[in-house]
Amino acid sequence: MASVGPWTRQANRWFPRMRAWRRALYQEPELAYREVRTRRLILGALQSIGIRGHRIPGLNGVVATIGAGRPGPVVALRADMDALPIEEATGLAFRSLRRGKMHACGHDVHMACLLGAAAVLKERASSLGGPVRLVFQPAEEQGDRGGAAPMLEGGAFDSPEVDFVVGAHVEPSIPIGQIGWKVGPVMAAADHFVITVIGQGGHAAFPHRGPDAIVVAAEVVSGLQAIVSRARDPLEPVVVSVGSVHGGTSHNVLPDTVVLEGTVRTLQPTTRADMEARIRRRVRHITASLGASAEVEFRRGYPVTSNPPGAMKVVVGALQREFGSSRLLALERPMMGAEDFSRYLERVPGAFLFLGVGTGRTPSLHSARFAPPESILPVGAALLSSAAAGLQAA
Ligand code: NI
Numbered sequence: 001m002a003s004v005g006p007w008t009r010q011a012n013r014w015f016p017r018m019r020a021w022r023r024a025l026y027q028e029p030e031l032a033y034r035e036v037r038t039r040r041l042i043l044g045a046l047q048s049i050g051i052r053g054h055r056i057p058g059l060n061g062v063v064a065t066i067g068a069g070r071p072g073p074v075v076a077l078r079a080d081m082d083a084l085p086i087e088e089a090t091g092l093a094f095r096s097l098r099r100g101k102m103h104a105c106g107h108d109v110h111m112a113c114l115l116g117a118a119a120v121l122k123e124r125a126s127s128l129g130g131p132v133r134l135v136f137q138p139a140e141e142q143g144d145r146g147g148a149a150p151m152l153e154g155g156a157f158d159s160p161e162v163d164f165v166v167g168a169h170v171e172p173s174i175p176i177g178q179i180g181w182k183v184g185p186v187m188a189a190a191d192h193f194v195i196t197v198i199g200q201g202g203h204a205a206f207p208h209r210g211p212d213a214i215v216v217a218a219e220v221v222s223g224l225q226a227i228v229s230r231a232r233d234p235l236e237p238v239v240v241s242v243g244s245v246h247g248g249t250s251h252n253v254l255p256d257t258v259v260l261e262g263t264v265r266t267l268q269p270t271t272r273a274d275m276e277a278r279i280r281r282r283v284r285h286i287t288a289s290l291g292a293s294a295e296v297e298f299r300r301g302y303p304v305t306s307n308p309p310g311a312m313k314v315v316v317g318a319l320q321r322e323f324g325s326s327r328l329l330a331l332e333r334p335m336m337g338a339e340d341f342s343r344y345l346e347r348v349p350g351a352f353l354f355l356g357v358g359t360g361r362t363p364s365l366h367s368a369r370f371a372p373p374e375s376i377l378p379v380g381a382a383l384l385s386s387a388a389a390g391l392q393a394a
Helices: 006-013 014-026 036-048 107-123 149-153 213-231 269-289 309-323 342-347 375-392
Strands: 062-066 075-080 130-137 164-175 179-181 184-187 189-198 240-244 257-266 293-300 305-307 328-330 351-356
Touching: 006 107, 006 213, 006 240, 006 309, 006 375, 014 036, 014 107, 014 375, 036 062, 036 107, 036 130, 036 189, 062 107, 062 375, 075 107, 075 375, 130 149, 149 342, 164 179, 164 342, 164 375, 179 240, 179 309, 184 351, 189 240, 189 328, 213 240, 213 257, 213 269, 240 269, 269 293, 293 342, 305 309, 305 342, 305 351, 309 328, 309 351, 342 351, 351 375
Parallel strands: 075 130, 075 164, 164 351, 179 328
Antiparallel strands: 062 130, 179 351, 184 305, 189 257, 189 293, 240 257
């Protein structure tokens, strides 16, 4: 790799330790809100480098502060902790020790990178431009009840109060060693809806005796797509997907109800609110026109993850100095996935970046074969530490 800055050189010396931390975390994958062994591993790793971590009460989240008491901006660096209910198929020698669970989203790598960043920042604690808060967050993979909000409620950004936040996610679609960045929306808002279509069940041979919930539900599924294709600006992305349809028990019995569940992805808060209103209205009109009715439940998930221009400019400048411009990749488009990091960016400015782990053979995130190259660990540590230093020097 071409240009290597001081943070990378320092992080490279920590590579064996980072790899050991990463493998230990990888072997003990735990699902959202159950990250007990993970928490202990992190507290132990922090202790081994002379940093005292604190558990957030009632959660498995861990926070620590390097350079506490120093004057200057407080920068939080965040890693997520949870794994997924996937049976591993990587063939790695250090495979998951927990059947049916796997770090298939790279959160083990995120934690090891943050521990590496902590180690290099600790070595330079006397010259830091302010305190750095380490934030290990549980339960990122939880949709409408992710761990970021309870971490904030539990004081993760308090005393001293955090001014900026930086995080990164491994990304197989970006070549290894490249860092993807984008100002404005980078990840979508994800909301979950549950629509109960209420008709009148009965014998399938006498459909005229009451509204048939199945036929009405089919109209609702089509009608939702027509919102996207006919009621929204085609230049502004919206996804509506119905992911589950449940109704009926027999081929010759019409059910009373059909339950549709799905997700809405948007990139602007106004679009998000508009989609909820349109979905409610469209469902009401379609069902009423067919003599049926419906109940619509709309559960707000993660908001849009949006990088403010000011902080992003500073972070990109710091990364260019550390890695060289050729390693930075300006992303043209956001990803339609969602991130709990959005909650932090709603609170303070900062940057959410993508750490390339693509080799042409790296499977996608959430794949049972996902295995990012470990050479990425010092890059991630240097990314986080140089971004924090850049924000403090600005
Ligand atoms: Ni993830």
